[in-house]
Amino acid sequence: xxxxxxxxxxxxxxxxxxxxxxxxxxxxxxxxxxxxxxxxxxxxxxxxxxxxxxxxxxxxxxxxxxxxxxxxxxxxxxxxxxxxxxxxxxxxxxxxxxxxxxxxxxxxxxxxxxxxxxxxxxxxxxxxxxxxxxxxxxxxxxxxxxxxxxxxxxxxxxxxxxxxxxxxxxxxxxxxxxxxxxxxxxxxxxxxxxxxxxxxxxxxxxxxxxxxxxxxxxxxxxxxxxxxxxxx
Ligand SMILES: [Zn+2]
Numbered sequence: 001x002x003x004x005x006x007x008x009x010x011x012x013x014x015x016x017x018x019x020x021x022x023x024x025x026x027x028x029x030x031x032x033x034x035x036x037x038x039x040x041x042x043x044x045x046x047x048x049x050x051x052x053x054x055x056x057x058x059x060x061x062x063x064x065x066x067x068x069x070x071x072x073x074x075x076x077x078x079x080x081x082x083x084x085x086x087x088x089x090x091x092x093x094x095x096x097x098x099x100x101x102x103x104x105x106x107x108x109x110x111x112x113x114x115x116x117x118x119x120x121x122x123x124x125x126x127x128x129x130x131x132x133x134x135x136x137x138x139x140x141x142x143x144x145x146x147x148x149x150x151x152x153x154x155x156x157x158x159x160x161x162x163x164x165x166x167x168x169x170x171x172x173x174x175x176x177x178x179x180x181x182x183x184x185x186x187x188x189x190x191x192x193x194x195x196x197x198x199x200x201x202x203x204x205x206x207x208x209x210x211x212x213x214x215x216x217x218x219x220x221x222x223x224x225x226x227x228x229x230x231x232x
Contacts, residue, residue: 001126001129001130001133001202001203002017002202002203003017003018003021003122003123003126004126004127004128004129004130004131004133004203005130005201005202005203007123007124007126007127007130008127008130008131008134009201014123014126015119018119018122018123018126022117025175026110026175027110027115027117027175028117028122028125028174028175028176028179029106029110029173029174029175029176029177030053030072030117030121030122030125030174030176031068031072031109031110031115031117032105032106032109032110032173032174033173033174033176033177034048034049034052034053034054035047035048035049035068036048036049036060036154036155037155038102038155038173039092040065040068041065041069041085041088041089041105041109042089042092043065044064044065045062045063045064045065046062046063046064046065046068047060047061047062048060048061048062048063049152049154050150050152051128051150053120053121053124053125054071054121058150065085066078066081069081069084069085071118072109072115072116072117072118073112073114073115073116074116075114075116076114080114084108084109084112087108088105088108088109091104091105091108092105098157099157099171102157102173103173106173106174110174125176129179129183130203132147132150132183132187133187133194133195133196133203134196136187136192137195137196144187144188147184147187147188148184148188151180151181151183151184153172153177153180153181155173156170156171156172156177157170157171158170158171159171186205191209192209193205193206193207193209194206195211195212195214197212197213197214197215197218198212198213198218198222199213199214199218199219199221199222200214200218202214
């Protein structure tokens, strides 16, 4: 969110923030999140879901497989990419439980040390989340249903299990899917606790639903400004 804020206000040092984020957590795993077919590496042309940051802003986009791989493996030569595709293809040709196939595929792709996530896509995504939150904060009647449509997660694996009651479990494949889910779930609650500080514009998770500032310091500073404005 702080990366989104920096990008939203066109501040300049977000490259460092992105690096810090990736070092602390991981890459978003965009290579696995965007294609509609989770076995996209078997296709010559890959169809990407809505909101894919590559082509159309809110519609599907079809890209050539080689171009798609080149985007995430910019330092690889064509033959290295071909080899990589061969390797993941081999994984799917060996019979195994699907969840194991996909996690091995992830390890080979997003887990590779040659894997790169385009900075502009990362920033677009962060900016997008921040601007959504900004809209929600500024509009009383924000249409949450419309917003939730933008967070449909494709290729999610569902399994049922029975402990005390029947429960549904979802297997999420990459960090981006987790962030999407967490963001959508948080802002869609009756009382949204994910807010933007009215003083410094930082996104924060409030404890008190009425909180407007992310720290007491911000609240104090805001009051000082208010008083100064009054006394002029
Ligand atoms: Zn603040």
